[in-house]
Amino acid sequence: MGAAARLARAGNRLISFIALLLIALMFVYGAYSLWDTWAVYRGAFVSNDLLQFKPSGDSTEAGNPTLAELQQINPDVRAWLTVDGTHIDYPVVQGETDMEYVNKDVYGDFALSGAIFMASQNSPDFSDPYTLVYGHHMDNGAMFGDVVEFTDRTYFEEHTAGTLYLPDSTYSITLFACVEADAYDQQIYNISAVNGEGTGALLDYIEEQAAQYRDIGMTEDDRIIGLSTCAEAETNGRVIVFGRLDPMNEIQEGGA
Template sequence: MKQRALIILVAILGATCIVLGIFLLRGGKQPETADPTPEATATVTPTATPEAESSASTDSAVPYVSPIDFASLQKENPDIYAWLYIPGTEFDFPILQRAGDDDYYLTHDSDGNDNSMGAIFSESSYNDGKMDDPATVLYGHQMLAGTMFGKLQQVYSESNALTEHGDITVYLPEKELHYKVFAAVPYDNRHILYTYDFTSKRRYNAFLNSVFDVREIGAQHSTDVSVTPEDKLLILSTCLQGNSHRRFLVVAKCVDEVE
């Protein structure tokens, strides 16, 4: 009996030594509990879930949708490539361009019908029909009834014109362009895009100087808008009231492009 008790005692002491050895090898730390103390709690900034990341990515990649229904317009007349809108005025027209016939819309309306009123148009010989050129010129008749560009000179000859009507928007199927008007002046009848090579900084600046040099009654200039040869210009051109051998120009630079 004594021998058996001695064997059991030795076994118990051996097991105790083993447990104590494991405890010491682990650095004497107690097992972690499910409720750590506040000092041991770390603050973690949550990251976006895949669903949230996908949503954010989708939102930033939403394609531009034009407020103009170009699909319907171009079904009626494929020459319509853009739309001109000047807030606070009656200028709200389609812009057209006829490949190979720059004079077509002098005598045809936006539906392609014979009409002395014509349409607002650019020339395919000088402009690409995408508003990407250094300068784009849009032409329109100065109609006595006030249609087309009939009121262009009247509106932009007012002393507050560049403040009240200084913003111009051009819509295209895939983007919209925002322009700021910096000059509105009586001008001679030279063909601007033939006379000035706007890819040349020297010729570009020569055009700007010719505009800012105009000091006639009704000429308006803005000192708040800086213009450089890197800017894309929009030029609205129509006949000068009382002198069809001269032009009236509204000149603006692109300040924003929304795609």
């Protein structure tokens, strides 16, 4: 009986040790998961090192030399996009396919938050009648997380403008609509068809389907930029904010 009791106690101690070890491993894994999630979300915001390449905002004939410097690091860089009063303040890249920068940052390194990227079908100089730009929906508002906020009427009314900086020019963005759509919506995501047929049908569709809309006098001669991200609740749901691109120098000359 004594030997059996000792064996039982040893077995209990072993079981207790294994249980404590499993608890410790679960704690370590949980702590790592929290740290990893924090790192992903923190890394989704633009870093101070990257901000040094953001154009100053002065529209001059010299263009935006800091953006040209960033292009020397990654030739896929096309622009810098800012939407006033939001976290949207990032360089824009363009890959050979629309999947290339889903999990790569602006430097080309692996990043779960990816990069802000324009559609591979679009002209790199934003000269198309319709250009579409994509970004992940991050819950902390990073990347294109703030795009979904435009479904709210008050937020939409309070955020009306942005700026698109190219290496040799600068454009103002006047936001005019927010649409909730499906990822397979051909009216919005068949970019080549829209640019081939003209933007008239797209403009009509946007006005009909818009969750929020303001009339800024859009015509088929205007250039459209769309900012697309995933919706919060639906797997294939998308939210797209649309704006008009206007060259800054033309605006200044017109107001002179």
